[in-house]
Amino acid sequence: MTVATLQAFLPELVLLLGALGLFVVCLGEGRGRRARAVASGVALLAVGASAVSLTQSGVLFDGTYRVDAFSQLLKVVLAFGYLLVMLVSRRLPAIRGEIQPEYYLLLDLSVSGLVMLVSCVDLITLVVALELAAFPLYLMVPMRLEAHGQKSQMEGAIKYVMFGIAANGVMLFGMSYLFGLTGTTSLPLLFPRLQPLMHSPLALVGLAMTFCGLYYKLAVFPFHFWTPDVYQGAANETASLIASLPKVGAVAVLIRLVSLSAPDNPPLVLFMTVLACASMFYGNLIALQQTDFKRLLGFSGIAHAGYALIGFVTLDRAGYSAALYYIVGYAFMVLACFTVICHVAPDGENLSLEQLGGLHRRSPLLALTLLVGVFALAGIPPFVGFMGKFNLLVAALGRGHLWLVIIAMVNAAIGVYYYLSVVREACLREAPERAPIVLPWSSRLLCVLLIAAIVVLGVAPGRFLDSVATSVACVNAAPSMAPAALVAGGAR
Amino acid sequence: MLLLPSSFPILSLLIFSPLLGAVGAALLNNDRWLRWWSLGVTLVIAVLSLELYLGFDPGTAAFQFTEQTPWVPALHINYAVGVDGISLLLVLLTTLVMPLTVLASWRYITRRVKEFMVCLLIMETAMVGVFCALDLVLFFVFWEAMLIPMSLLIGVWGGPRRIYASLKFFVYTMAGSVLLLVAMIALYLQAGSFSIPVLMGRAYAPGFQCWVFLAFALSFAIKVPMVPFHTWLPAAHVEAPTAGSVLLASVLLKMGTYGFLRFCLPITPYATQVLMPYMLGLSVAAILYGGFAALAQSDLKKLVAYSSVGHMGFATLGIFALNSQGIEGATLQMINHGVTTGALFIAVGMLYERLHTRDLHQASGLGRAMPVFTTFLGVFALSSLAFPGTNSFIGEFLVLTGGFARSKWMIVCAVPGVVVAAAYMLRVLQKVAWGGLDNPTHPGLKDLEPREVLTLAPLLVFVFWIGLHPEPFTRVMHASVQHLLTQVTQSAAYASASLR
Structure with missing residues (x-):
């Protein structure tokens, strides 16, 4: 291995070495605290490593793994997200003490899967990375302590696994079609070979089925059934991870896959338009009825998956970068909401909207975090939710999808109602006096970081949008475009 | 269109210093200091804004004091601000009303004073921003961002049905802006820019204009509010605290009529001409409906709220008369309504602080106990x-x-509205000033204290100033209004010619 390769692979190495370290920690007993320290350190190092290797580019492992502006930008986002999730998972009140080291190990493994996922340019490595990201999550959901008299964590876990495996099966099936048609699993080679066959039913079905595995991750209707139950069944900290980072990974891979079908593909566009509309309406309408905050976020997540899908309907770079920008913003918004859930529920129980009552008195900072997160989700400026939606709508209308844009805006208006009902419970309604919530410095830091991310991404999106746009431009670019010197073929 | 940049970024200063003031307020912990701090900040901004009036050149229709820097280059969004004669008056109205709202909340707000003042100051940023924005996206950001502090003002410090009123206000406005955003993007895709002066200079296909007009008009009609989109207004006004009602009446409603003047008329002139009769009809309906509804109220705040619907009907009537008297009258009417209705809401608030009711019958006969107030x-x-x-x-x-020059029949229909306005206002006056003296609680009432006199006196000055010598106000807007009219008539003629 050359130094250049090592540098390009640095974030992954940090996470994998971290996993090894955590594994060693797991061997002892009663080491929850130490495991947390190690995991937090790994998260910090990962942020640093991904920042250092931001400008790296090259192709590793026989052309199956590409380090480019796209992947490196996402690695920074994912590493930063990991750090935030670690700050959220400070206490893990709903996870038994003796398995907490394993919990952190799985968390680290899942994130490392996501970090590798964004670099995969081969269907095989892609599936492996997807599984690496998914399987730890399947285990983390049932690790929650059994709630009194109910086994919702088991129900959620089973649903998660079953739907996950089924979606993977469908995806693999679709990929087998693509392989059968083109004789390759490498995305850069697949693209030119698929172009002449694009309008054959086989290619369309193959592509559509391949997308399905990622729609499941993203919780697009009708692959969403697991979402509310898993959110409800999993520990609050686990749900905060499931709701945020995997969606960023899913959108990233979806960009690589959907751009295979560019530039013009009416059947797939119709397919995605229908799914986007169905997700938005389904998620928003059902969320109106929710009283459990996590379930509400689950259904709102389905609606947001629908919004993100609008970016793919355009089949052009403007749309992809809008979708990516949106989902990154979404990860921060939803993390802000989960931060509040984790801190308001000290014993790790599920939180009904009513329990938010009087939050402004109990902890003004948490109330502010909640307001910012919820209003951002509702798409109110100056937060990132607005700028994200705005970008999506400009991209979609630019390609003439007028009705899709109108439907999206109607949905934004519907969504406002249930987001406001969260605000109503937390800030407007009189509530019985409850003890104030004292936040440790790490939680304060977390709140400030999240608010800053949501506001800054919304108010000054210029630089981030530019880097997203340039990074999206290099997705599936022909391998020859990568600098020859960095094509590190000898990476084995 | 000509832009006159200024060497000193005074508009940005006006927009963002309230925000800084809000940050400062967030750091204070003493309620007394908070009140003085907010009063100080708003007063300083009010004085600063006078500089705008003094430096304004009324001889030109160009946007003045403009500033422009790229904001989101990827989408050609700029941070662009500037004022013309119409927006200048509205900015001044906003900055001058703000200190009065702080004064009006001096005693009334005792709970969570810090959050209240922060909301109030953020509101000022958003309101001034709306009137100064020369970029559609910037306009929309301020327009929507205002919803958060305003709904909190209503929802946290309001009356018994405050939560209902707050949610209704928010959802109504949000629903209105659904199509506004779509129309904005459609305009951008046609013209390649979000810049309002650029958008004004383009000619669009007649059919496209009509859709854009309707999308804009729905949003603005909700904000004005025009009948039949007015139902959020009485709820919001009645439940809001005094400062909230004043802001709603004095500034927020103007954003609707301002939107018509800034966007609908110059950007979609052909559609304006085509749809004018309907807008006139809705305006007359608002005048009559607001007047008669106000006549039936016994809750003073509700009465003033419905009278607002009628008064704003006059403003939209003037706008869609599409001649210089009409539009100048409408702009003046916007300022007048801000002054008068704002004052009436403050007065009702003072009454409420003393009597803990807004019922007209229980407030009767105050003339002897509170002569200054009366x-x-x-x-x-x-x-x-x-x-x-x-x-x-x-x-x-x-x-x-x-309006008479535009359509005699419309005015004939609207005139009863003027008479009804006299009827409901004289009824209030008759009851409050000379009504039943047997009300036992009244003798102990204290008349206005100096702070309250100070709150109302500036508005009183403006009532007579505009009433007796309106020239300083019409002078600044004259060139802008004339320019607006040429835009409407010329482009509309061009569009209808291309249609033939």
Whole structure:
């Protein structure tokens, strides 16, 4: 291995070495605290490593793994997200003490899967990375302590696994079609070979089925059934991870896959338009009825998956970068909401909207975090939710999808109602006096970081949008475009 | 269109210093200091804004004091601000009303004073921003961002049904802006820019204009509010705290009419001409409906709220008369309504602080116990019914003149609205000033204290100033209005010619 390769692979190495370290920690007993320290350190190092290797580019492992502006930008986002999730998972009140080291190990493994996922340019490595990201999550959901008299964590876990495996099966099936048609699993080679066959039913079905595995991750209707139950069944900290980072990974891979079908593909566009509309309406309408905050976020997540899908309907770079920008913003918004859930529920129980009552008195900072997160989700400026939606709508209308844009805006208006009902419970309604919530410095830091991310991404999106746009431009670019010197073929 | 940049970024200063003031307020912990701090900040901004009036060149229709820097280059969004004669007056109205709202909340707000003042100051940023924005996206950001502090003002410090009113206000406005955003993007895709001056200079296909007009108009009609989109207004006004009601009446409603003037008329002139009769009809309906609904109220705040619907009907009537008397009258009417109705809401708030009711019958016979208050109320009531010598007379007279030139029948239909306004306002005056003296709680009532006199007095000055000498106000807007009219008539002629 050359130094250049090592540098390009640095974030992954940090996470994998971290996993090894955590594994060693797991061997002892009663080491929850130490495991947390190690995991937090790994998260910090990962942020640093991904920042250092931001400008790296090259192709590793026989052309199956590409380090480019796209992947490196996402690695920074994912590493930063990991750090935030670690700050959220400070206490893990709903996870038994003796398995907490394993919990952190799985968390680290899942994130490392996501970090590798964004670099995969081969269907095989892609599936492996997807599984690496998914399987730890399947285990983390049932690790929650059994709630009194109910086994919702088991129900959620089973649903998660079953739907996950089924979606993977469908995806693999679709990929087998693509392989059968083109004789390759490498995305850069697949693209030119698929172009002449694009309008054959086989290619369309193959592509559509391949997308399905990622729609499941993203919780697009009708692959969403697991979402509310898993959110409800999993520990609050686990749900905060499931709701945020995997969606960023899913959108990233979806960009690589959907751009295979560019530039013009009416059947797939119709397919995605229908799914986007169905997700938005389904998620928003059902969320109106929710009283459990996590379930509400689950259904709102389905609606947001629908919004993100609008970016793919355009089949052009403007749309992809809008979708990516949106989902990154979404990860921060939803993390802000989960931060509040984790801190308001000290014993790790599920939180009904009513329990938010009087939050402004109990902890003004948490109330502010909640307001910012919820209003951002509702798409109110100056937060990132607005700028994200705005970008999506400009991209979609630019390609003439007028009705899709109108439907999206109607949905934004519907969504406002249930987001406001969260605000109503937390800030407007009189509530019985409850003890104030004292936040440790790490939680304060977390709140400030999240608010800053949501506001800054919304108010000054210029630089981030530019880097997203340039990074999206290099997705599936022909391998020859990568600098020859960095094509590190000898990476084995 | 010509832009006159300024060497000193005074508009940005006006927009963002309230925000800084809000940050400062968030750091204070003493309620007393908080009140003084907010008063100080708003006063300083008010004084600063006078600089705008003094430096304004009324001889040109160009946007003045403009600033422009790229904001989101990927989408050609700029941070662009500037004022013309119309927006100048509205910015001044906003900055001058703000200190009065702080004064009006001095005693009334005792709970969570810090959050209240922060919301109030953020509101000022958003409101000034709306009137100064020369970029559609910037406009929309301020327009929507205002919803958060305003709904909190209503929802946290409001009356018994505050939560209902707050949610209704938010959802109604949000629903209105659904199509506004779509129309904005459609305009951008046609013109390649979000810049308002650039968008004004383009000609669009007639059919496209009509859709854009309708999308804009729905949003603005909800904000004005025009009948039948007015149902959020009485709820919001009645439940909001005094400062919230004043902001709603004095500034927020103007954003709707301002939107018509800034966007619908110059950007979609052809559609404006085509749809004008319907807008005139809705305006007359609002005048009559607001007047008669106000006549039936016994809750003073509700009465003033419905009278707002009628008064804003005059403003939209003047706008869609599409001649210079009409539009100048409408702009003046916007200022007048801000002054008079704002004052009436403050007065009702003072009454409520003393009596803990807003019921007209229980408030009767205050004339002997509170002569100063009654004098103020009398002047503002007369102003509200457009008594000659007061501000509203000039505005309504101009609007009616302009409207008469446009359509005699519309004005014939609208005139009963003027009479009804006299009826409900005189009824208030008769009850409050000379009504039943047997009300046992009244003798102990204290008249206005100096702070309260200070709150109402500036508005009183404006009532007579505009009423007796409106020239300083019409002077600054004249060139802008003329320019607006040429935009409407020329482009509309061009569009209808291309249609043939």
